[in-house]
Amino acid sequence: MLTKILVVDDEPQILRALKTILTANQFKVTTASTGNDALTLAAAQPPDVIILDLSLPDMDGLKVCEELRAWTQVPIIILSVRDNEKEKVKALDKGADDYLTKPFGIEELLARIRVALKHASQAMGIQQSVITSGTLVIDLSRHLITLSGKEVKLTATEYKLAAYLASNADRVLTHQTILSHVWGFEDSDHTEYLRVFIGQLRKKMEINPNSPKYFITEPGVGYRFVTYE
Amino acid sequence: MQKWDRSTYERIFPFLYPILAVSSVTGILWFLRDELNIQVISLLYLLPVVFISRIFGLLPAILTAILSFFCYNYFFISPRFTLAIRQTQDLISLIVFLIIAIVISQLLNQDRQNLMAVIEREREVTYLYELNIALTGLKDGREISRILAEKIYATFNADRVEVMIFQTPDRTKKISVSVGNETREPSDPDFIIPISTARGGEEIVQIWRFGLPFSPVEQKMLNTFARQGTLAIERAYLIDINNRTKILEESDKLKTSLLSSVSHELRTPLATIKAAVSSLRSKTVNLDAESRYELLSAIEEETDRLNHLVGNLLDMSRIESGVLNPQRGWNSMAEIVYGVLKRMNTIRQDYVIDIEILDELPYVPVDYIQMDQVFTNLFSNCTKYAPKGSKITVRIQLWREKQMLIQVKNQSPHIAEDQLERIFDKFYRMDGFENVTGTGLGLSICKGIIEAHGGKIWAENEPDGLSFNFSIPRFWESSALKAVKEEI
Numbered sequence: 001m002l003t004k005i006l007v008v009d010d011e012p013q014i015l016r017a018l019k020t021i022l023t024a025n026q027f028k029v030t031t032a033s034t035g036n037d038a039l040t041l042a043a044a045q046p047p048d049v050i051i052l053d054l055s056l057p058d059m060d061g062l063k064v065c066e067e068l069r070a071w072t073q074v075p076i077i078i079l080s081v082r083d084n085e086k087e088k089v090k091a092l093d094k095g096a097d098d099y100l101t102k103p104f105g106i107e108e109l110l111a112r113i114r115v116a117l118k119h120a121s122q123a124m125g126i127q128q129s130v131i132t133s134g135t136l137v138i139d140l141s142r143h144l145i146t147l148s149g150k151e152v153k154l155t156a157t158e159y160k161l162a163a164y165l166a167s168n169a170d171r172v173l174t175h176q177t178i179l180s181h182v183w184g185f186e187d188s189d190h191t192e193y194l195r196v197f198i199g200q201l202r203k204k205m206e207i208n209p210n211s212p213k214y215f216i217t218e219p220g221v222g223y224r225f226v227t228y229e
Numbered sequence: 230m231q232k233w234d235r236s237t238y239e240r241i242f243p244f245l246y247p248i249l250a251v252s253s254v255t256g257i258l259w260f261l262r263d264e265l266n267i268q269v270i271s272l273l274y275l276l277p278v279v280f281i282s283r284i285f286g287l288l289p290a291i292l293t294a295i296l297s298f299f300c301y302n303y304f305f306i307s308p309r310f311t312l313a314i315r316q317t318q319d320l321i322s323l324i325v326f327l328i329i330a331i332v333i334s335q336l337l338n339q340d341r342q343n344l345m346a347v348i349e350r351e352r353e354v355t356y357l358y359e360l361n362i363a364l365t366g367l368k369d370g371r372e373i374s375r376i377l378a379e380k381i382y383a384t385f386n387a388d389r390v391e392v393m394i395f396q397t398p399d400r401t402k403k404i405s406v407s408v409g410n411e412t413r414e415p416s417d418p419d420f421i422i423p424i425s426t427a428r429g430g431e432e433i434v435q436i437w438r439f440g441l442p443f444s445p446v447e448q449k450m451l452n453t454f455a456r457q458g459t460l461a462i463e464r465a466y467l468i469d470i471n472n473r474t475k476i477l478e479e480s481d482k483l484k485t486s487l488l489s490s491v492s493h494e495l496r497t498p499l500a501t502i503k504a505a506v507s508s509l510r511s512k513t514v515n516l517d518a519e520s521r522y523e524l525l526s527a528i529e530e531e532t533d534r535l536n537h538l539v540g541n542l543l544d545m546s547r548i549e550s551g552v553l554n555p556q557r558g559w560n561s562m563a564e565i566v567y568g569v570l571k572r573m574n575t576i577r578q579d580y581v582i583d584i585e586i587l588d589e590l591p592y593v594p595v596d597y598i599q600m601d602q603v604f605t606n607l608f609s610n611c612t613k614y615a616p617k618g619s620k621i622t623v624r625i626q627l628w629r630e631k632q633m634l635i636q637v638k639n640q641s642p643h644i645a646e647d648q649l650e651r652i653f654d655k656f657y658r659m660d661g662f663e664n665v666t667g668t669g670l671g672l673s674i675c676k677g678i679i680e681a682h683g684g685k686i687w688a689e690n691e692p693d694g695l696s697f698n699f700s701i702p703r704f705w706e707s708s709a710l711k712a713v714k715e716e717i
Contacts, residue, residue, distance in 0.1 A: 211567030
């Protein structure tokens with residue numbers, strides 16, 4: 001069965017291009033150009049992934065996101081323009097899974113869709129217990145992290161942070177999400193904590209901490225643990 | 230002894246001298262009485278009248294004349310030690326003496342008053358001149374008020390001066406400046422000058438000077454002073470309006486030149502994309518795999534270029550309208566540089582990149598995306614002017630106190646010293662590089678962003694090329710890094 005994708009954008013040219021490209025990549029694509037259409041379509045033919053533009057003519061993309069989250073856990077990928085970090089963060093905190101900044105390459109979009117689908121299926125099934133990225137192996141069941149076969153020694157908090165990022169591999173996580181999961185802070189006043197700890201993780205696990213490969217900064221939004229073959 | 234202050238003292242003072250003068254003259258004449266005849270004595274008695282009249286004015290002089298008259302009569306005209314007069318001759322001489330003394334003192338006094346008036350006028354002119362010099366070229370209402378208050382304070386020996394300026398009729402825009410201390414209990418000012426300005430505002434000058442009331446001359450002068458203040462403020466306002474008009478004109482010119490430069494910059498990549506796409510779609514043109522790949526890369530690169538251009542335009546309009554508020558967060562400058570280099574494929578392919586960054590470089594409070602834009606613009610600038618295959622060096626180091634210095638050095642041709650600053654101007658394109666594409670926005674955006682971060686950017690000619698340097702403050706108010714404790 002083909003994976004169903006709902007694309008919501010008010011630009012007909014974007015819809016046209018995405019429909020063509022995604023169909024060619026073996027997805028079944030439906031499109032909507034307003035928020036209301038999107039909500040109706042999502043209910044009538046539940047899709048496996050929703051690609052949602054934040055600026056819609058009839059309602060705020062954030063609102064669409066919120067209403068969808070009221071009844072479905074379908075992965076939502078947000079499309080937005082540069083310099084709209086606050087909107088992105090809001091959407092992510094309202095339950096969106098990931099975001100892409102326009103203009104984007106199609107490889108990026110396909111990668112985001114794959115990650116979103118993978119996490120959706122994991123949410124229902126069993127969590128992957130060993131996450132591998134390049135020479136970095138994070139074994140969640142044994143609490144063990146190795147880099148090129150050598151054990152990486154981490155403090156308790158560092159491990160908690162690394163494990164949380166790795167178990168959400170390739171997904172963007174907002175500062176707030178990470179802070180509340182790892183530290184239990186309910187406000188985002190402690191972003192500096194996070195920055196310091198990410199710095200420590202990079203020092204211990206990255207080949208060049210200045211040019212990180214695994215623990216990537218998403219400017220103004222949060223962090224992403226990236227996996228490689 | 231509140232009553233015995235300056236004014237009482239100054240009023241009584243001139244009348245002490247006639248007594249002193251007449252008694253000393255009388256003393257001396259008494260000592261010489263046998264050597265001198267009566268006519269000489271009467272002549273010598275005129276001396277104090279002349280001097281007192283010269284120095285203290287009419288009334289003290291008349292007092293001197295009368296005192297001299299009595300002393301002359303009492304001590305020198307026989308019978309001595311009485312005010313009685315025996316000889317008619319003596320009586321005439323005494324009366325003549327009194328008349329001469331009074332006439333002299335009157336004449337001298339008139340002369341003295343004329344002189345004083347001239348001096349006073351000269352002083353007034355000097356003070357006004359000084360005030361005008363001080364007010365010249367000032368454009369700020371507060372500064373003008375301060376100078377006015379200080380000048381009044383110094384010129385009139387005031388104890389306290391307060392200048393209030395309401396710039397609009399509804400009294401919403403108010404400037405208030407005071408000079409001098411308020412050691413005594415609050416009291417009403419000794420003199421108030423209210424002046425309405427041409428635009429319906431009001432200027433009020435209040436002056437306190439304890440114990441010495443202002444003379445009419447001083448009051449007139451105070452009025453003139455205050456009026457100079459209003460004039461200066463009006464002038465500042467007119468200059469301000471004039472400047473605004475100029476800015477509007479400039480920004481109009483800017484828009485026109487922006488439009489022409491932008492439409493050119495937008496069309497160039499569009500032309501490439503259109504050409505590439507139409508040939509890819511064409512059924513008549515047969516393209517081999519390599520050419521197809523080439524065309525497709527061209528399309529991708531040109532779209533990136535368009536995107537970068539739009540980013541620059543957005544930033545420019547933000548800088549122009551003053552809303553470029555950096556979203557400061559603690560970021561690693563190194564990470565930003567590497568991130569930009571990772572994204573800019575062409576620069577990594579065409580240039581040798583040398584990065585000199587300390588391992589333990591502290592984080593700095595900057596806007597990640599704006600800094601990304603700065604490096605993108607600087608690197609794309611390098612690719613325009615530096616020959617392919619040359620070296621680009623990025624050096625980041627701590628600098629001075631609480632600053633970070635970032636250098637991007639390339640091997641492009643030197644720039645004339647007088648143009649080193651101008652390259653950061655909007656739309657500035659260097660002569661001799663007309664064939665280099667660009668809007669002339671990149672460096673001016675860098676400047677705008679760096680300055681919004683409280684830093685500075687400048688270019689320098691190096692022995693083997695050109696370097697762009699910028700500084701970024703390492704700390705920003707309200708961004709003190711919270712101490713982070715390791716949790717066990």
